[in-house]
Amino acid sequence: DADVTQTPRNRITKTGKRIMLECSQTKGHDRMYWYRQDPGLGLQLIYYSFDVKDINKGEISDGYSVSRQAQAKFSLSLESAIPNQTALYFCATSEAGFPNEQFFGPGTRLTVL
Amino acid sequence: QKEVEQDPGPLSVPEGAIVSLNCTYSNSAFQYFMWYRQYSRKGPELLMYTYSSGNKEDGRFTAQVDKSSKYISLFIRDSQPSDSATYLCASRDDSNYQLIWGAGTKLIIKP
Numbered sequence: 001d002a003d004v005t006q007t008p009r010n011r012i013t014k015t016g017k018r019i020m021l022e023c024s025q026t027k028g029h030d031r032m033y034w035y036r037q038d039p040g041l042g043l044q045l046i047y048y049s050f051d052v053k054d055i056n057k058g059e060i061s062d063g064y065s066v067s068r069q070a071q072a073k074f075s076l077s078l079e080s081a082i083p084n085q086t087a088l089y090f091c092a093t094s095e096a097g098f099p100n101e102q103f104f105g106p107g108t109r110l111t112v113l
Numbered sequence: 114q115k116e117v118e119q120d121p122g123p124l125s126v127p128e129g130a131i132v133s134l135n136c137t138y139s140n141s142a143f144q145y146f147m148w149y150r151q152y153s154r155k156g157p158e159l160l161m162y163t164y165s166s167g168n169k170e171d172g173r174f175t176a177q178v179d180k181s182s183k184y185i186s187l188f189i190r191d192s193q194p195s196d197s198a199t200y201l202c203a204s205r206d207d208s209n210y211q212l213i214w215g216a217g218t219k220l221i222i223k224p
Contacts, residue, residue, distance in 0.1 A: 004156075040121050042201060042216040043157070058211075090156050099145060100205060102212065104156025 003027045004105035006091050012111045013081050021076045021108050023091030032074040033092040033102065034058075034066060036085075043090070049074060050096070081112040116140055117204055119215030127223050132189040136202035136215045139183065143213075145205040146178050148187045151217065152198045160200070161187070192222045 004025045013019050023032065034046040035058075045058030047066040055066060063085060067075045078085055088109050092102040119136045126132055134148075144165055149157035161176040163169045169176045177186040185202050201217040 040216055042119070042214040043212075044214075045211060048211070092156070099147070099162045100210060100212070101147075101159045101162070102157075104158070106156055107154075 004091060004093055004103055006089075006105040006108050008108060009106065010109045012113065014113050015082055017081050017112075019078045019081055019110070021089055021091075021110070023074045023076070023105055025072050025091075025093045025103075025105075027093050027103060028071075029093040029095050029103070030071060031094045031096060032068065033094070034064075034074065034076045035090045035092065036060065036087040037090060037107075038087050046076065046089075078110075078112075081110075083112045086110060086112045115216075116206075116213045117202060117215045119202055119218055121216045121218060123219040123221055125221040125223060126192060128192060128194060130192050130222075132187075132192050132196070132220060132222075134187040134189075134200050134202075134218050134220065136185040137183055138185065138204050138213075140204070140206070140213075141180070141183065142207065143204040144207065146176070146185050147203045147205070147212070148174075148176055149201045149203065150198045151201060157201055194222045194224050196220065197222045 033048045035043040044060045049068045065077045091105040094102045117138045147162040148160045150160045151157040163176045166180045173190045175188040199217040199219045202215040203212040
């Protein structure tokens with residue numbers, strides 16, 4: 001079984017709709033991250049959480065919100081989706097300390113029409 | 114200007130060639146550097162990491178950091194078609210322990 005899972009894997013939605021992407025992990029890591037990936041731009045950090053009570057904005061948090069329901073679960077919401085949020089979204093986890101290796105889920109391909 | 118710059122490619126080379134993938138970074142405080150490999154329709158996976166300057170070797174792969182020029186390199190010897198993937202470099206910002214990512218270079222190894 002995969003250590004980091006994401007649902008759904010693919011989603012097509014319309015402008016203005018609310019959508020939630022979910023992430024679960026069985027690695028026992030405290031730290032979880034949400035990234036988006038666009039061609040030519042690499043990975044951009046949306047939000048990160050170092051434990052259940054700790055939520056931090058990343059470099060591109062506008063238009064997104066998150067919820068850390070438990071150590072193993074971290075959800076990303078788009079309250080009112082817009083077309084420029086069309087991207088590949090990845091959840092990742094890591095332990096604290098060196099080398100801070102991040103383990104990624106398989107990604108969610110989101111299309112906003 | 115991004116803090117970590119990487120040519121997105123694609124870079125196409127014949128099987129067996131030596132591949133050189135490169136990044137530059139702007140923040141002289143960066144100490145930890147990583148290379149991730151991402152196959153199509155998959156999440157990135159850590160390939161190698163290095164601390165400060167110097168080389169690190171793992172099989173056919175060598176990671177090199179030159180802090181004087183702020184240059185990060187990944188060399189692949191005897192390249193194989195299975196090495197075809199996108200390679201992302203990353204540096205760790207120790208002010209918040211976040212990874213700063215390059216854009217990724219798409220590598221194609223032709224049989």
